[in-house]
Amino acid sequence: MAGILGLGSSGSAGLNQELIDKLKEAERKARVEPIEAKLEKWDTELEKFGEIEQKVNGLLSAISVFDLYNTKGTNAFEQIVANTSGTSAMFEAVDASLLSPGMTTIEVTQLAKRDVFQTDTFSDKTALVSENVDHKISIAIGTGDAIEFSLNQSYEDLAKEINSKTGLSANIEKVGDNEYRIIVKSTDSGLANKLTISGDSNLLGLDDPANYVQEAKNMQATIDGVNYNVSSNTITIQGGLSVTAVALGSSSINIEKDNTAIAPAMQNFIDKYNELVELVDSELYSKDSALNDTSSIRMILSTIKNTMFNGYGSSGELSLFNYGFGLDEKGKMSLDSQKFGEAVLNNLDDLKELFIGVPETKGLGTTLKETLDDMKLTNGLLRLYGDNMTARKETLEKDKTTAIEQLDAKYFQLAQQFAAYTAIISQMESAFGGLKMMIEQSTAK
Numbered sequence: 001m002a003g004i005l006g007l008g009s010s011g012s013a014g015l016n017q018e019l020i021d022k023l024k025e026a027e028r029k030a031r032v033e034p035i036e037a038k039l040e041k042w043d044t045e046l047e048k049f050g051e052i053e054q055k056v057n058g059l060l061s062a063i064s065v066f067d068l069y070n071t072k073g074t075n076a077f078e079q080i081v082a083n084t085s086g087t088s089a090m091f092e093a094v095d096a097s098l099l100s101p102g103m104t105t106i107e108v109t110q111l112a113k114r115d116v117f118q119t120d121t122f123s124d125k126t127a128l129v130s131e132n133v134d135h136k137i138s139i140a141i142g143t144g145d146a147i148e149f150s151l152n153q154s155y156e157d158l159a160k161e162i163n164s165k166t167g168l169s170a171n172i173e174k175v176g177d178n179e180y181r182i183i184v185k186s187t188d189s190g191l192a193n194k195l196t197i198s199g200d201s202n203l204l205g206l207d208d209p210a211n212y213v214q215e216a217k218n219m220q221a222t223i224d225g226v227n228y229n230v231s232s233n234t235i236t237i238q239g240g241l242s243v244t245a246v247a248l249g250s251s252s253i254n255i256e257k258d259n260t261a262i263a264p265a266m267q268n269f270i271d272k273y274n275e276l277v278e279l280v281d282s283e284l285y286s287k288d289s290a291l292n293d294t295s296s297i298r299m300i301l302s303t304i305k306n307t308m309f310n311g312y313g314s315s316g317e318l319s320l321f322n323y324g325f326g327l328d329e330k331g332k333m334s335l336d337s338q339k340f341g342e343a344v345l346n347n348l349d350d351l352k353e354l355f356i357g358v359p360e361t362k363g364l365g366t367t368l369k370e371t372l373d374d375m376k377l378t379n380g381l382l383r384l385y386g387d388n389m390t391a392r393k394e395t396l397e398k399d400k401t402t403a404i405e406q407l408d409a410k411y412f413q414l415a416q417q418f419a420a421y422t423a424i425i426s427q428m429e430s431a432f433g434g435l436k437m438m439i440e441q442s443t444a445k
Contacts, residue, residue: 020418024411031407035400042393044290048283049389052297053382055276059304060372062272065265066355066365075365076265077352081258086251090244098239105252107222108245112189112233116214117197120205121179125156125172130203137199137206139184141167142192151203155182167193190218190231219245259344262351267335270325273308274332277301281331292392293385300381305331307368314361318354323347 065076074080080096088108093099129135130151138146139162147165149158155172159182162170169185182204186193194216201207219233223243228235234244241253280301283289291297312318324339343351357363362370375382 016418017415020411020415023414024407027410028407031403032400035396035403039393039396039400041290041292042389042396045292046389048290049385052276052279052283052300053386055272055279056300056372056375056382059269059272059276060369062265062269063365063368063372066269066363067369068356068359068362068366069369075356076262077259077348077356079258079261081256083254083256084251086249088245088247088249089251090246091253092242092244094240094242099241099255100239101255101257103252103254104224104237104241104243105250106243106245107250108219108248109222110217110220111245111248112219112231113214113217114189115186115193115195115216116212117184117195117206118211118213119155119182119184120208120211121175121181122155123178123180125180126154129153129155129158130200135200135203137197137201137204139165139168140196140198141186142194146196146198148199151200155180158182168195186216188231189216189233191216192231221245259348262344263337263340266340270333270335273304276304277331277333293388296381296385300375300385303371303375303381304368307371308364310364310367312354312357312361312364312367313350314353318350320354320364323351323354 064070064072067075074096078096080099080101082091084091089106091104133150133152135151136148137151138148140146144167147168149161151158153161159170159172162168162182162184167187169187171183172180173183175181184195184197184206186195197206205211218229218231219235221228223235223237233246234242236242280297283291284294284298309320310316323343324336326334326336328334353361353363355363355365357366374380377383
């Protein structure tokens with residue numbers, strides 16, 4: 001490359017920019033390229049660590065269904081199946097684990113309804129209901145105090161004012177080509193929300209029995225022999241089962257425990273564990289592993305194994321190996337489906353105690369879930385590994401920047417020195433050339 005060392009001839013020609021570039025490149029290989037190689041390995045390590053973290057998250061998701069404190073629904077041992085019949089009611093459960101197995105039957109004989117009134121028809125929504133400022137109506141909800149409304153305002157404004165009050169609903173509805181009515185309703189159903197309209201209600205036709213279009217009623221039903229007479233069509237019974245009456249007639253729901261989900265969930269847990277073991281082992285025992293801190297990764301796997309193969313139950317007598325679980329020579333887990341199936345049929349309570357446990361003696365699934373969660377917290381193994389990787393990259397990038405700056409400064413100074421040396425050597429060569437010419441001329445005579 002061109003530089004400041006363009007001066008010189010013969011003996012000075014060796015002190016040029018090309019020589020400096022070669023020296024700088026040689027030192028760059030020794031000082032900068034090792035750091036760049038570490039940064040490239042860091043990128044590979046990040047990818048591999050991401051794969052391990054993904055496998056841990058997969059195991060966490062798989063074990064969550066065996067967690068005592070499962071926040072995403074019922075655990076695998078509390079699954080239920082519900083069969084319904086009839087069209088008079090709908091059934092819903094917020095927490096299915098609280099439901100008791102068995103048949104629930106409802107006979108609906110009356111649906112809860114709201115009070116509904118309509119005014120006489122009018123053609124202009126903006127017209128005044130009454131020009132007399134003293135004309136008013138009062139509306140009471142149930143046994144509550146009456147609310148007073150002036151009729152010295154437009155139909156439109158009156159509807160808006162009624163609608164603004166808690167417990168009341170009022171809207172202007174077009175009921176003909178050029179006819180409107182104000183429809184006044186109680187917001188909630190049942191006798192407790194029955195409306196009583198008084199005052200100058202005749203000016204709106206609200207005193208006309210024909211305009212009392214729907215009378216408030218309670219829902220009346222019999223559920224498993226118990227009579228209900230309530231304002232709402234929805235009631236909650238045993239274990240949080242919500243029952244909503246939608247029509248007259250009979251309906252039923254049969255709730256049963258569903259243990260068919262346990263085995264597939266258990267196999268998924270085993271598969272996720274084996275995937276993690278295979279990935280970690282492939283890195284731990286590879287001479288080309290991208291992992292910088294294999295001891296921390298080994299500790300992560302060891303912590304998981306210790307949690308899984310510990311004893312559980314009130315006295316620590318319950319173990320995976322009592323229920324068809326096994327390990328091969330590579331540390332992968334397997335499940336004897338027949339033996340496990342027998343445990344589900346005959347020892348379900350013990351199996352549940354092993355995996356779920358109770359607050360006083362947490363089970364394997366609950367403990368492992370907490371262990372994996374802890375690994376992702378501030379001082380957890382996974383979090384610390386990731387934080388250390390980030391800090392290491394920042395240090396490497398800083399070291400690289402420093403090394404490059406030092407090389408640039410060093411060889412810039414060397415270039416200046418070479419330039420000075422070249423000028424001196426050129427002067428010496430020029431002086432020696434003149435002396436040589438004088439000698440040659442004197443000897444020629």
